[in-house]
Amino acid sequence: MIKPWLFEFLPELGSPSTEPNAADVTALFGRYLDLWVRDEALGFEGIFFSEHHFGRSYSPSPNLLIAALGPRTKKLRLGVMGVVLPYYHPARVVEEIGMLDHLTGGRLEIGTAIGVPQELSRLNMTMAEARERNDEIVAFLDAALTNRIVSYRGKYFSFSNLRLLPRPLQQPFPPRWTTVISADSARRAARRRIKISTGFNATPLIKKIFDAYREEADALGFAAGPEYFALRRRVTVAPTRDQAHVYANAVTERLKSFVAEDERLSTQAPDAPAASGGFTLSDDEFITGTPKEAAQTIIEQCRAVGAGHFLTVLDWSAPVD
Numbered sequence: 001m002i003k004p005w006l007f008e009f010l011p012e013l014g015s016p017s018t019e020p021n022a023a024d025v026t027a028l029f030g031r032y033l034d035l036w037v038r039d040e041a042l043g044f045e046g047i048f049f050s051e052h053h054f055g056r057s058y059s060p061s062p063n064l065l066i067a068a069l070g071p072r073t074k075k076l077r078l079g080v081m082g083v084v085l086p087y088y089h090p091a092r093v094v095e096e097i098g099m100l101d102h103l104t105g106g107r108l109e110i111g112t113a114i115g116v117p118q119e120l121s122r123l124n125m126t127m128a129e130a131r132e133r134n135d136e137i138v139a140f141l142d143a144a145l146t147n148r149i150v151s152y153r154g155k156y157f158s159f160s161n162l163r164l165l166p167r168p169l170q171q172p173f174p175p176r177w178t179t180v181i182s183a184d185s186a187r188r189a190a191r192r193r194i195k196i197s198t199g200f201n202a203t204p205l206i207k208k209i210f211d212a213y214r215e216e217a218d219a220l221g222f223a224a225g226p227e228y229f230a231l232r233r234r235v236t237v238a239p240t241r242d243q244a245h246v247y248a249n250a251v252t253e254r255l256k257s258f259v260a261e262d263e264r265l266s267t268q269a270p271d272a273p274a275a276s277g278g279f280t281l282s283d284d285e286f287i288t289g290t291p292k293e294a295a296q297t298i299i300e301q302c303r304a305v306g307a308g309h310f311l312t313v314l315d316w317s318a319p320v321d
Helices: 022-041 062-072 090-103 117-121 127-146 183-192 203-220 241-266 291-305
Strands: 003-008 046-049 077-080 108-113 149-153 158-163 176-179 195-199 229-237 286-289 309-313
Touching: 003 022, 022 062, 046 062, 046 108, 062 077, 062 090, 090 108, 090 127, 108 127, 117 127, 127 149, 176 183, 183 195, 183 203, 195 203, 195 309, 203 229, 203 291, 229 241, 229 291, 241 286, 286 291
Parallel strands: 003 046, 003 309, 046 077, 077 108, 108 176, 176 195, 195 229, 229 286, 229 309
Antiparallel strands: 149 158
């Protein structure tokens, strides 16, 4: 069975030159909360929120979205793909995980990320520093989820005998995820035994990335089945194939424009990765057609790469209706 998820961006209203009416922003949050509740009735497995800062998204603190949505839903798994660790103190990350797991009744999914170069650079943080901070917090997070009392000494964080409360409802801890774009990052994730998600790239390349995880898992002595892998794509459906392609063309152009702007801004960030951040925008990223056609393509791609989870991105540039 392939479990369907939403990957939520939550677009901002207005633009850098146009400030929206405050009441419209409030209404947007309310409208999206209603949509997310409806997603549960539609049978989605869960929602992964994204974290972004300084423009284009109203999701600087996605844990707040989980706290708001948790009481309004009963079955949806709720997580972040992922919490940008370099922004935070590790103790806060761990304790918020415990709180959210209880507030959602044990429906939390843990996801972490290093962050976007141009966003980090706005706070005068290089990618080198972000990676160091991420590695320290990941090490602390792994220890804190396993032990009641934790000590750590590193370049950025040092403390002794911290008792972090509350402990998560899910024991020993909630499911853990990270986003990967290369075989090397997939292998690192396998060594931590956490689940991985990826997109953008062509299906054969994603299979190679997932295969690298499976190979590392085999070497470590554990079986990485489909439940360890999530494929993320953009899906456009309509009653007819022609109508779906009209919608999809607009989605494609908006995404390409977004990626191009990301690449332009990345050149302003010190030591940013190479253009496209290590991925290519493949045609496989866009799944288009009637509902039946789209479903068949989703199944084919997931089976080709061995993914047990499928994440779809709502078209965040379109009107919410």
